[in-house]
Amino acid sequence: MAVKLKVCGVTRAEDLAACVELGVDAVGINLWSGSRRGLSLTEAGALLRAVDPPRSLERVGVFVEPSAEEVRRAAETLALDLVQIVGAEEVTGYGLPYLWVVRGTPALAELLPPTPRPARALLDAAVPGYGGAGQTTDWAWAATAVQQLAGLEVWLAGGITPANAAEAIAQVRPAGLDVASGTELPGARRGEKDRAAIVALLAACRGLPD
Numbered sequence: 001m002a003v004k005l006k007v008c009g010v011t012r013a014e015d016l017a018a019c020v021e022l023g024v025d026a027v028g029i030n031l032w033s034g035s036r037r038g039l040s041l042t043e044a045g046a047l048l049r050a051v052d053p054p055r056s057l058e059r060v061g062v063f064v065e066p067s068a069e070e071v072r073r074a075a076e077t078l079a080l081d082l083v084q085i086v087g088a089e090e091v092t093g094y095g096l097p098y099l100w101v102v103r104g105t106p107a108l109a110e111l112l113p114p115t116p117r118p119a120r121a122l123l124d125a126a127v128p129g130y131g132g133a134g135q136t137t138d139w140a141w142a143a144t145a146v147q148q149l150a151g152l153e154v155w156l157a158g159g160i161t162p163a164n165a166a167e168a169i170a171q172v173r174p175a176g177l178d179v180a181s182g183t184e185l186p187g188a189r190r191g192e193k194d195r196a197a198i199v200a201l202l203a204a205c206r207g208l209p210d
């Protein structure tokens with residue numbers, strides 16, 4: 001089965017257009033000013049208007065400790081499909097379809113989907129700075145979590161690169177990969193994406209040779 005790919009932290013029109021052209025499944029629009037991939041709502045709106053991606057490309061808004069009003073306003077302005085909220089103590093998506101972000105490796109016995117039910121779960125590494133640091137989570141733990149959460153779509157994030165994506169898929173069996181750093185060349189200043197990295201990640205997701 002094909003594994004989906006989300007390219008997270010898109011900041012340039014050419015990168016968003018490449019995601020459309022290459023058949024990426026989802027893009028993350030980072031709306032946190034603390035991230036080097038962060039866009040203001042005005043910038044994010046301009047980016048989406050410049051490319052006008054088809055609705056088949058899922059739009060995920062990424063937030064860190066946002067207010068409910070901030071999330072609702074962005075979801076409406078950018079026509080977001082899902083919201084990904086990191087850092088808040090209790091995350092329920094503020095009434096919108098949301099990703100349940102699981103950071104680190106909590107005890108599996110306590111790994112229960114919150115209410116209301118999330119659209120999917122995202123297993124990410126617990127890193128200082130909330131995310132996007134290119135650090136892998138524990139894949140053995142993640143593989144067990146995927147099995148335990150059967151019935152819920154579970155994606156894997158954290159330190160996925162073209163070099164390790166196939167191995168991550170084989171070990172963890174996620175429904176999708178969510179990649180920020182691994183879609184960029186070293187030194188990318190503001191989330192500039194590398195087309196070759198996206199091509200290679202898609203090949204791993206679709207089970208194709210490089």
Ligand SMILES: O=C(O)c1ccccc1N[C@@H]1O[C@H](COP(=O)(O)O)[C@@H](O)[C@H]1O
Nearest residue numbers: 035131132133134158159178179180181
């Ligand atoms: O990308 C960011 O800068 C970011 C900032 C704050 C919260 C989440 C962020 N990104 C998410 O983190 C995962 C893992 O990133 P990476 O591939 O290890 O760099 C990424 O997929 C985003 O969903």
